[in-house]
Amino acid sequence: MYAIKTTNLTKKYKDKTAVNSLNLTVNKGELYALLGVNGAGKSTTIKMLSCLIPPTSGDALLLDNSIVSDSAKVKQLINVSPQETAVAEKLSVRENLELVARIYGADRKTAKSKVDDMIEKFDMHEIVNSRAKTLSGGWQRRLSIAMALISEPEILFLDEPTLGLDVLARRELWTVIEKLKGKITIILTTHYLEEAEALSDRIGIMAKGELKAENTAENLKRLADTDSFEEAFIRIAGEGVK
């Protein structure tokens, strides 16, 4: 059983095809990086996989549950850190985390210990009681990601998680993600190629809504006949651009 298997997943907006007949597979426990230039269709793919928008056609199975006919089950298994920071502004950091934990079914006590865990993991001791609105962009981002992790999802979607983080925070987040590797399945999008190369087991490169290649970073370099991953990305993604 795959963690994720899409079959001809397609999303059309009026005259624009955002995702075109996507067929990708992600193994259980794998960290899969979805790459592509702006507008390639990464976020749209994540939105469909997380049951946020229905596909125009095609389907995807998440741990054997269809996003089309079984979305209630899918939602219980996943969590998402959206591309834009998504926090409740007037709640404190602690309240934000508690809210998510409890919406996913934790009782008050369990929620509290999960929150303490996250605060530890993301080094948020100093800001636990600050309202989310008063945090800097980077700290909001960290909170937003912690909120995605707190429900202990089996599949985690991270849409550009390190956008706006300083170098140290980015490295800290890498450590957090690396610790999760193998335990849960993670789909991550990013424009930082070194991040994809360092973290992921496999990489999918999208261009114009289509999956152009899907392999390990090493193999992608070999296929594109180059030593630099950036060069490989440009060759593969660029094909779609031309």
Add this chain to the structure above:
Amino acid sequence: MRTIVFASRNTKEILRDVITLFFGLVFPLVIMVLLSAINSSIPKEAAEATTLFQIQNLAPGISVFGLSFISLFSAQLISKDRTTSFVLRLFTSPLKAFEFILGYTLPLVPMSIAQTAICYIAAIFFGLEVTPNILLAIVVNIPIALVFIALGLLAGTFLNEKAVGGICGALLTNLSAWFSNIWFDTSLVGGWFESLANAMPFAHAVNSARYVISGEYGKIMPELMWVIVYAVVLLALAITAFTMKMKRNK
């Protein structure tokens, strides 16, 4: 359970907004103070001619007017949630559409009851006679509170935050002020104005609250029915709209 958790988050968001709280609670009270002061300082004959500003008529009116700000509360919250992509997070969570709507609606019901209660308690200090009718009046305000809550849900579902301020903050509060018999008797204007006022729920809500306070129980239901029908229809509309919007999600 999920609903309660979400509802309590919404309660916090609303109660922590100082400006909306000011308009919801303090502003109606300020108006009551001002009008009572005016009423007691105008000559006796004139005061008797315009019974509208006597506290037994004024308090029910202001209690309904104050509720119009409830729309602003719910609409602002929903429309803000929509734009901050916080709602995306909730949409991917196990929360179902009806749990959403309940979560947005539930906190507003006790809030509106509290608001009406505060309004009447204040009125007691301005000479409103303390009778059990006051308790009944608080209950009779629930349908119009639901009307305002539903209007807020609708506005929050379709409008952005700026438009919400205009529609709910300015338009709705003005509608409920002008067409409600609170500040003047719409039958004095007559014509289309009176017909329009009678076609909307606000005047009926004010009338029923006044009949409660004056103890004319027989006259309550014919007025209140209007409001109840409006409440049911608008709530159904709001729920349908919100669910559709959630399913389609643009």
